[in-house]
Amino acid sequence: MRLPPLNALRAFETAARLGSFTLAGKELHVTHGAISQQIRILETSLGVMLFIRHGNRIELTMEGMAIYEIARRGLKSLEEIPQILRQGDMIKGEVILSAPPGFAGHWLTHQLAGFHKQYPDLRLRVIPSNDDREIQSRDVDICIRYGNGAWPGRTVELLSDIYLFPVCSPQLLETGKTLETPADLRQFPILCADDGYEWDSWLGSIGMTDDLSDQRHYLGNALNTTEACRYGFGVALCGSISSAHYLQQGQLVRPFRQSVRTSNSLFIITRDDIVHKAGAAATVGWFRNKFAQQVPVD
Amino acid sequence: MRLPPLNALRAFETAARLGSFTLAGKELHVTHGAISQQIRILETSLGVMLFIRHGNRIELTMEGMAIYEIARRGLKSLEEIPQILRQGDMIKGEVILSAPPGFAGHWLTHQLAGFHKQYPDLRLRVIPSNDDREIQSRDVDICIRYGNGAWPGRTVELLSDIYLFPVCSPQLLETGKTLETPADLRQFPILCADDGYEWDSWLGSIGMTDDLSDQRHYLGNALNTTEACRYGFGVALCGSISSAHYLQQGQLVRPFRQSVRTSNSLFIITRDDIVHKAGAAATVGWFRNKFAQQVPVD
DNA sequence: TTATTCCGTTAGAAATCCTAACAGGTACAG
DNA sequence: CTGTACCTGTTAGGATTTCTAACGGAATAA
Numbered sequence: 001m002r003l004p005p006l007n008a009l010r011a012f013e014t015a016a017r018l019g020s021f022t023l024a025g026k027e028l029h030v031t032h033g034a035i036s037q038q039i040r041i042l043e044t045s046l047g048v049m050l051f052i053r054h055g056n057r058i059e060l061t062m063e064g065m066a067i068y069e070i071a072r073r074g075l076k077s078l079e080e081i082p083q084i085l086r087q088g089d090m091i092k093g094e095v096i097l098s099a100p101p102g103f104a105g106h107w108l109t110h111q112l113a114g115f116h117k118q119y120p121d122l123r124l125r126v127i128p129s130n131d132d133r134e135i136q137s138r139d140v141d142i143c144i145r146y147g148n149g150a151w152p153g154r155t156v157e158l159l160s161d162i163y164l165f166p167v168c169s170p171q172l173l174e175t176g177k178t179l180e181t182p183a184d185l186r187q188f189p190i191l192c193a194d195d196g197y198e199w200d201s202w203l204g205s206i207g208m209t210d211d212l213s214d215q216r217h218y219l220g221n222a223l224n225t226t227e228a229c230r231y232g233f234g235v236a237l238c239g240s241i242s243s244a245h246y247l248q249q250g251q252l253v254r255p256f257r258q259s260v261r262t263s264n265s266l267f268i269i270t271r272d273d274i275v276h277k278a279g280a281a282a283t284v285g286w287f288r289n290k291f292a293q294q295v296p297v298d
Numbered sequence: 299m300r301l302p303p304l305n306a307l308r309a310f311e312t313a314a315r316l317g318s319f320t321l322a323g324k325e326l327h328v329t330h331g332a333i334s335q336q337i338r339i340l341e342t343s344l345g346v347m348l349f350i351r352h353g354n355r356i357e358l359t360m361e362g363m364a365i366y367e368i369a370r371r372g373l374k375s376l377e378e379i380p381q382i383l384r385q386g387d388m389i390k391g392e393v394i395l396s397a398p399p400g401f402a403g404h405w406l407t408h409q410l411a412g413f414h415k416q417y418p419d420l421r422l423r424v425i426p427s428n429d430d431r432e433i434q435s436r437d438v439d440i441c442i443r444y445g446n447g448a449w450p451g452r453t454v455e456l457l458s459d460i461y462l463f464p465v466c467s468p469q470l471l472e473t474g475k476t477l478e479t480p481a482d483l484r485q486f487p488i489l490c491a492d493d494g495y496e497w498d499s500w501l502g503s504i505g506m507t508d509d510l511s512d513q514r515h516y517l518g519n520a521l522n523t524t525e526a527c528r529y530g531f532g533v534a535l536c537g538s539i540s541s542a543h544y545l546q547q548g549q550l551v552r553p554f555r556q557s558v559r560t561s562n563s564l565f566i567i568t569r570d571d572i573v574h575k576a577g578a579a580a581t582v583g584w585f586r587n588k589f590a591q592q593v594p595v596d
Numbered sequence: 597t598t599a600t601t602c603c604g605t606t607a608g609a610a611a612t613c614c615t616a617a618c619a620g621g622t623a624c625a626g
Numbered sequence: 627c628t629g630t631a632c633c634t635g636t637t638a639g640g641a642t643t644t645c646t647a648a649c650g651g652a653a654t655a656a
Binding site for chain 2: 002019272276
């Protein structure tokens with residue numbers, strides 16, 4: 001049981017705010033005795049005294065002050081729930097989203113139609129970027145980033161782990177050349193994004209010593225390798241997220257099962273005050289939902 | 299009754315997160331029927347359907363998604379309460395506070411000893427400033443500002459309204475000259491901060507047409523006028539907050555009752571994530587407390 | 597089709613919460 | 627000092643809420 005008793009917490013917040021059990025009872029439409037009992041329940045549950053009783057007045061202890069601020073803001077945010085619903089059509093307007101170019105170009109664009117269908121009045125402004133400065137910016141509602149989850153001062157949530165594996169176009173396998181074991185890779189162009197580190201790590205993980213360096217083509221980024229791969233140029237190492245749609249559609253296939261897990265995972269990063277912008281909050285929920293119901297690929 | 303039923307909200311949050319009443323029941327150690335009933339209570343209370351029931355599975359409605367994000371974050375912050383207490387000595391470290399120079403120089407410095415006594419392990423770094431950029435900065439925990447309360451995207455709380463009235467040193471009244479009616483002001487130096495607008499507005503409010511312009515001394519800011527006033531130089535228009543301590547000590551007196559309410563009030567401005575820094579949260583509570591128990595001056 | 601799984605809905609049991617009444621401490625006025 | 631007013635604490639027992647247990651129905655998969 002991790003949450004403190006919520007009704008006792010409400011009694012505490014009211015009593016601490018008004019500085020009186022009797023007044024708190026008036027506000028909550030109960031007797032002072034009920035407040036007294038609720039606060040004792042909370043004190044027992046937390047194992048600390050929250051008020052010093054002076055006979056005819058009360059005083060917050062240090063511990064009481066420490067948790068009052070949290071209780072106050074937490075309950076205040078819950079108070080917004082009925083208000084949000086009363087406004088009705090809050091899920092509209094523009095949501096500003098910063099996402100890595102590869103993610104924005106593949107996974108996200110393939111899902112946009114579904115997003116629009118679910119939230120017809122919401123418009124997305126996508127910023128393709130890996131810049132961490134946008135995480136700190138007040139102008140950006142939501143950031144999607146690859147990393148280790150260490151973004152201090154922000155709410156960070158894991159969306160998905162990332163696995164890398166070789167993929168190629170099915171047409172490539174109809175050219176007569178076989179691609180049944182990793183050794184067969186020697187017959188095909190190897191498509192590298194950036195510096196080719198992803199291939200080094202994959203080849204290393206399956207114990208292959210040949211680094212295929214004389215077959216490598218460097219295409220600059222993952223977006224380009226995936227595109228070249230789809231059009232039958234060669235074999236690329238693709239991430240589980242970017243390739244998911246193409247694998248499902250049959251536009252790409254995985255010649256081998258072997259994959260390597262990257263040290264970076266995909267995270268969604270938001271400010272705490274995102275809840276005040278219902279459209280952005282709904283978008284966060286949409287992302288969480290999409291990745292929760294997606295079958296994990298490795 | 300403004301808050302939705304809290305235990306029902308917890309059931310909803312769990313069910314929405316797990317996508318199942320049965321699993322939510324497992325997590326909360328109750329049967330699925332209990333969850334079902336709690337969620338119906340919440341739906342009745344809010345007047346909207348939160349889930350679409352499909353017979354053997356559930357799906358969040360738009361309204362359900364809209365409030366899930368708020369409920370999730372609100373309850374999550376309440377979960378921190380037991381953790382904060384477990385750590386025990388969280389009320390320590392440095393709190394960075396930006397406050398207007400006049401406020402920092404008078405009210406705050408007079409209260410620092412009391413603050414230190416209450417929180418011996420807390421150190422304050424005071425930035426005397428009126429710059430609104432600090433309100434947006436992540437490096438500043440708490441901002442105190444005069445204004446109208448319009449600081450979007452931040453938690454803003456009124457600390458006190460501000461009244462302006464003439465004050466002078468008691469010694470000034472022992473020089474033989476009398477100061478019993480506003481007309482007697484002609485015999486004394488008039489101390490103006492900045493552009494002297496405060497005197498214009500006060501003189502206007504009591505219907506005095508003479509603006510005493512040939513007696514005015516311009517000292518640059520309110521800090522200087524108050525100091526000069528304490529040392530018997532003349533009569534200054536002082537704010538209710540800055541002068542409170544000196545009035546109480548008898549170092550300053552109010553020759554007349556008339557005061558004028560300023561359009562700006564004193565606010566305390568924080569980010570939503572201040573709760574994660576217990577020392578800063580305690581400091582906010584300390585400010586709120588100080589101004590709540592202070593007798594209003596006008 | 598059957599088996600399975602999950603949700604809905606009851607009645608009644610269990611747990612919780614609240615009230616009412618009295619006791620005791622503090623503050624302040626007379 | 628005494629009396630009054632105003633708090634809070636603490637009970638027992640009643641009122642209310644919440645949960646369980648058991649059954650029925652809808653969707654899903656084999």
